[in-house]
Amino acid sequence: MDVEEILAELIPQVPRNVFTRWLSERVSLTWLDHDDDRLGMTRFEEGNTELVRRRRLSLDPGEITIGLHPRLLEEPELLRHTLAHELIHASGVLNHSKELHNAVDQIAPGVSISNSPMLQEMREQFLKQARVKSWRCSNCGYEWKRATMAKPLRCHKCARPL
Ligand SMILES: [Zn+2]
Ligand SMILES: [Zn+2]
Structure with a gap:
């Protein structure tokens, strides 16, 4: 699986938001640690204060790093879904709004827990600690x-x- 290729395929599908037009230039991918409990994360390298300012003024957001859990390589559908989710964040939708989830579902629908060993393990982890x-x-x-x-x-x- 070529993750860069999936990234290039997903970016043009991200809805128009404040940072959407900078995504292809600014997003780079990295892998999270194996013991990370997140599927994915998005980090604006300029920091939060600067991010708020640039969002308000619709300026170039600067470098954006999206991290993915390495185990997603075993679950391509879940990888696409997670990457789409993070790309919507990167486009400037920072909270988990309905808008975000609808957009993600249009680009790369979620995977049901019964079809994903990774999600099942994460649920077990969660229930143990709950x-x-x-x-x-x-x-x-x-x-x-x-x-x-x-x-x-x-x-x-x-x-x-x-
Ligand atoms: Zn999120
Ligand atoms: Zn009852």
Whole structure:
């Protein structure tokens, strides 16, 4: 898999945002450490204060580094999805807004957890460290062991919203 090639293919699909037109010049890729718990990250080398200023004035953002987890080489679909996500950040969408997620899904849809050994391992890691180990329904009193990262919307027994 040629990651630079995937990068070149994804950049033209990034929606127009404040930094989009600088992406092809400014983005360089790096690999995260093997024990990093992130799939990807985006770093603006100019620092935060400067970034805020350049965003406001629509100036060249300077060098942008996108780091990817090396294990993504084993999961090309997840790599594309992660890289698309980071590219939208790099284009100037800094928070995890609906806009960001919609744009990512159009460019490179996510991978379901059941199809990704890497996501499954990350979920297991997360559950091991999570403070809340079980959920309890205040309506019927049913209690069950946590198996998901997000809080369930409804009780698994009586289906009342939690
Ligand atoms: Zn993100
Ligand atoms: Zn219940």
